[in-house]
Amino acid sequence: LLSLTAEASHCSIHGVPLVRNIGELPQDNYGRPGLSHITIAGSVLHGMKEVEVWLQTFAPGARTPIHRHSCEEIFVVLKGSGTLYLASKSHGKYPGEPQEFPIFTNSTFHIPVNDAHQVWNTNQNEDLQVLVVISRPPVKVFIYEDWLMPHVATKLKFPYYWDEQCFQTLPKDEL
């Protein structure tokens, strides 16, 4: 019960101050090596219904899984550099060889809806820090093991890592 209460208070959308110091928000790697994820404004944590904003830092070599989603996603690169890998979903039964796009400090890009993509810190000397904006939260992600995995073989990962704990405890909290 104590543990449930602690979780519920960590996850509560009530009692959150309106103006929040990003440096004091909880960050975690959620089991993904080299990642630091902070939910700046989220559906599960803050009651957002239409947009969500994350601050993510990737250590050298760290990357997202290859994945797709039907929401819109916008990146703003705050620090560092890396590579965006992007394959159009519409070309076949699997993503295939992705296009590579260099990304760099003070650059921005958005992911075409349902296109398979991966963001990778390919700079061995520096962290890559990005602000990520998504629509229709919480995010529903289909994950590919590699670029040749058929679209239909991918599995939905929902709720996603950073929403898992709170997505499950919130309903209990309201009982």
Next chain:
Amino acid sequence: LLSLTAEASHCSIHGVPLVRNIGELPQDNYGRPGLSHITIAGSVLHGMKEVEVWLQTFAPGARTPIHRHSCEEIFVVLKGSGTLYLASKSHGKYPGEPQEFPIFTNSTFHIPVNDAHQVWNTNQNEDLQVLVVISRPPVKVFIYEDWLMPHVATKLKFPYYWDEQCFQTLPKDEL
């Protein structure tokens, strides 16, 4: 015709590179003194349908109008400090005296849907720079002349300043 072509190409959602250098994107004050507005990803400029991201810089003393909108809005303060004025729409026929919230570098806040609000660079020594995220673009804003103006007396400003030129020329472009 030449002028229309120039506008159309400035406003076109076609031929925009996927990864864009924010430092090279067009910025303008759109007739609002002390403002620099850059559309990082927008519905009119880039075809976004669910979210939009702006980079705005307010010189000392510069501020948004008092306004409300039914979309969600998230701010991330990148530089400087200032004041958020916020009045709940539900309290009466007009916003009334707003609450004041100090905002500061590396802080974040979101605006409750339909609450009247104003962001003001009240720091006389420094620019205030914010990333702004909105849902359901393009933004539809109701503007108050002061905090005692009745909600029903406000006027819809649509399209908003930074979308005006392109919102009007896009349909012509498609004729």
